[in-house]
Amino acid sequence: MAPKVSGKKSAKKVLETKEITEIVVEDDIIDIISVNEKKITKIDPSQEIWYKLANIFITSVAFFTRFYYIWYPSEVVFDEVHFGKFASYYIERTYFFDLHPPFAKLLIAFVGWLFGFDGKFKFENIGDSYITNSIPYIPLRALSAILGTLTVPLMFETLKECNYSVWSCILGSAIVALDNAHVAETRLILLDATLIISVAASLYCYVKFTKLRYNSFSLDWYKWLFLTGVSLSCVISTKYVGVLTYLTVGAAVAVDLWHLLDHKTGLTIRVFIRHLYARFVLLILVPFLIYLGWFYVHFAILTKSGPGDNFMSTEFQETLGDSVLAKEAKEVNYYDIITIKHKNTECYLHSHQYRYPLRYEDGRISSQGQQVTCFNSGGEDEGDKWEILPAQPFQGNKLGHPVLQGDTFRLKHVATNGYLLTHDVASPLYPTNEEFTVVTIEEGDGERFQDTLFKFDPVDKRIDTPLKSKASIVKFLHVPTIVAMWTHNDVLLPEWAFNQQEVNGNKNIQDNENNWFIDQIVGLSGVRAQFVPKPVRKLAFLRKWFELQFLMFEHNNNLSSEHPFASQPNDWPLCMSGVSFWTKDNARQQIFFIGNIPGWWFEVAMMVAFAAVVVFDQLTVQRNIRILTARSRARLYKNLMFFFGGWIFHYLPFFLMSRQKFLHHYLPAHLIAAMFAAGFLEFLFTNNRTTEYKEKEEKPDTLNTIAYASVVILLFAILVTGFVFWAPITYGNTPLTVSEALSRQWMKMKLHFTK
Structure with missing residues (x-):
């Protein structure tokens, strides 16, 4: 058994040897798990091949579900109206105003530019034809599909880095790979694919960083801390709800720093300040500079007068040159x-x-x-x-x-x-x-x-x-x-x-x-026929940025008008309603944004069960009854609590927001809940009880693999069945009879063609 030390007894000396991988604190006793026990917290090398094959399999599933019929419909769908239009403005370099930061929109515009899009088509209306207007819409949609596909292996690797079995990695990533809502949102010209992969990357990088906690200030330690900051910057640079991911990681960092400040760690104040400084620079300062950088690019591209002029001050408008249209518009x-x-x-x-x-x-x-x-x-x-x-x-x-x-x-x-x-x-x-x-x-x-x-x-x-x-x-x-x-x-x-x-x-x-x-x-003749270019003035970048930030926040908060497909957060976890993206009346076809409901309900069930286990454990510990092993409690309160807290941070704040809310706002929380649910299900199938409370002799902290694998296979089959059932309204390529439409209209859903 690993040595136990009380107070400062040898703690500093043991830590300096770097021969530790985990510290479990109970009753002022620090249980230092040595290098000799490291192997039980790592993936068995003989299992690596199964992880690789499983990851390839689930990534292939994600690729297929997102690229299947990606060319259909060959018309503008839902919010492609907005984000395709913004790409047009970037390519024409005409100024526009939007509520979201520029990172994901710049990515879309860049892909459009690569594939020869000239920006003349403005995505004015849902149903406008891409084919008639010769728009390279498939590459634009493929950007989202690629990002949506890559999100799935990131989830798989995150669970693997948390030392979960290959079955948990498959289950957690499959919940998203086979989710109709994630598929619908990550195969169209929208921002959410960029947002979601950035959230997944932030969690993955932070997990990688925490596994290096006892190799502080090493090259790998700095690398993963830096990549965590870059990923967080991508989240906040895509949508401002990215601040919720910052809260998730920020809370974990605050807990980590609090533990490092504990005198039992043996760290000097100077070393602690070094920890604090590294996190401040790489998780706050660097991401903020990257975030500012995207706005710098945004202003550098949009140099001509455009539809966003009237939102800005006179001083700001004076920095914009005339557009090509302005030369001809009289x-x-x-x-x-x-x-x-x-x-x-x-x-x-x-x-x-x-x-x-x-x-x-x-x-x-x-x-x-x-x-x-x-x-x-x-x-x-x-x-x-x-x-x-x-x-x-x-x-x-x-x-x-x-x-x-x-x-x-x-x-x-x-x-x-x-x-x-x-x-x-x-x-x-x-x-x-x-x-x-x-x-x-x-x-x-x-x-x-x-x-x-x-x-x-x-x-x-x-x-x-x-x-x-x-x-x-x-x-x-x-x-x-x-x-x-x-x-x-x-x-x-x-x-x-x-x-x-x-x-x-x-x-x-x-x-x-x-x-x-x-x-x-x-x-037209005389003065009216002449084009006199307006003089272009300079304005400091930060002055322009502050003005735009204020307007973005103001308009975001004022976005409170009613919408027929808006929904409230209490409806989201059970996926009780959705959003109509596109319809084709004469063919009785529809794209309707809704999740794979069995997967969403499974997540809720696991969260309820988790809360019950935590309450039960706290009650028993209060009476000095320790049923769970130290390792299982560490997993419960560190790893699973991290994911559970991430779900809370990405979900509960929406109850405080007065702006319009839609089901797609829940997707980052759903992503985190998927990893949590898979991890907690493995916890339930693990021999977590101490020897004193076991009914028969079993090796502690081992997984009942056969039973667990059977349940995972059953859940995977249910997910496949649910995905196929709602696929006709995910892809919109299948006509539905009245009875077929009614059979898919669950709870508060409002499908077309049900009459």
């Missing part, structure tokens, strides 16, 4: 001659002297009015030119005044000298939608006046800002009938309209396909 004034372009189909609003036929092919009678179509003429056709006029004829004093994005206005067709209008007459191809036509000046100024009134509905909702060519994306809403001007290229008009696109009034005014913009102001 304020639109009343009585300007303009061309109008549809955002999705890139065709120009057009009219000509030809009229709708008396009867359509289906027998319906038309108004026989002047045709209004959409035509890809390049904006050079005379039929594409329109004069924008104020809503009231007597507002002639608006000559030269800018058009605002929320204004009511009229459009006069220049070539045929008539007003654009829509009315309660069915359109040629869509009987449910309204026909667009052009009427004479006399009709437009007389009895048809109200029908000629339109109002802009800006996508950015800034109704009081001037309308700009190229830059302002708006909907044209008809004032009397409240329909939106729309065109489509799925079906073209017949030969009587020269196979051009139909323009009609869409009653679904929120449809993103209703978006248009002013392409050109015809005949």
